[in-house]
Amino acid sequence: MRMVIARCEVTYSGRLDAYLPPATRLLVVKADGSVLVHSDGGSYKPLNWMSPPCTTTVEAPAETDPEGTQEVWRVRARKGEDELRVVVHEVLHDHSVDLGVDPGLVKDGVEAHLQVLLAAHTDTFGEGMRLVRREHMTPIGPVDLLLRDQAGAHVAVEVKRRGEIDGVEQLTRYLELMNRDPMLAPVRGIFAAQEIKPQARVLATDRGIECVVVDYVGLSGRDDPTARLF
Template identity: 65%
Template sequence: MRLVVARCQVDYAGRLTAHLPMATRVLMIKADGSVLVHSDGGSYKPLNWMSPPCALREGSTEDGRVEWTVTGKTDDTLRILIEEVLHDSSHDLGVDPGLQKDGVEKHLQELLAEHPATLADGLTLVRREFPTAIGPVDLMCRDAEGLSVAVEIKRRGEIDGVEQLTRYLELLNRDPLLTGRGAVRGIFAAQAIKPQARVLAEDRGITCAVVDYDALRGMDDDAEHRLF
């Protein structure tokens, strides 16, 4: 990545036109070819930018001032007229491992396995990763009446997750060991459930449960600090 702090003027021409008058700004040129123009405010959003694929050409104007011309895959053009360079450095950041989000499905599964009653009163855990012919169900539980309950856990509840739980339930309800007292029902648990997914789940008799991850972690912390 190349970082340049400079007094510059920026003009964009393309689907629309935009002009940034002369001022001190940060010019960021990333390894993927993108060029971004930042000020000292506005949070993370650049004032102007050119997304890859694009090409940067460094030249000069007739009066000898440095001018960058950035051309995009269409006819878009970003012209940066530089009056003074205050800083210019390049840094090899290496391969980024990507964002690791807190509250991934595995941790949600662990927390809900310890506290299944947060999904429904009287719910108790039978087994995590209950096997089926098409993959494991996240949690197999029993309700207060002794009926089997399959729980599918997602960070974001979408239609695909409902479809997945539906396929599990179709297989589980063929097992007489699970259906001796009645049909296996399903709970679709997530930190957030999209309206379309909720409608589909309820239409198929599946209960939706929105999980408060922070509250679950608080319960987990309490358990860790108990003496007995």
């Protein structure tokens, strides 16, 4: 991960246009290629960002640039015309660190039990769905459930107690990597939770991910521990 504190201005163009005037901000570049622009406020949410898959190129400023620009970052989505353009006027701090492979999120009791229940009742996601395995490992962590649908295509399911944008981003990264594997592709995604926030649903729909709201209480009533091997 690279963390840069810089005086910069940011322009996003593509499906929407947005502009951040010059100010001191934190720029975060992650190993998966994503770039996030943070201010000293707003909790965890960045002011703007580009999600993977994307590519970043760094350009020198024009010789006639009157603003004292040091460099220009162009972060482009691999699909579509979206571009995040960061004009860096002054770098105050630049540090990189290797965080290694993250073990993934440790589930709480309800979330872990919900995953077990859904593995036992795959028809929750549609007729003919069958379980391939739980906790299918990807290079960046395990996706909760790997299923096959009636047509034999793979389906990756991410299970949350409360479905928020972070969960959709997590599933998006899993799908990107899984669809590079010719033994799995094509893989579609399902985001399953007891409650799914409207913003998360919009983002999931935009990325072709199906949302399923799960009735934990009702599903628990269907569960028969004597019929399961684990």
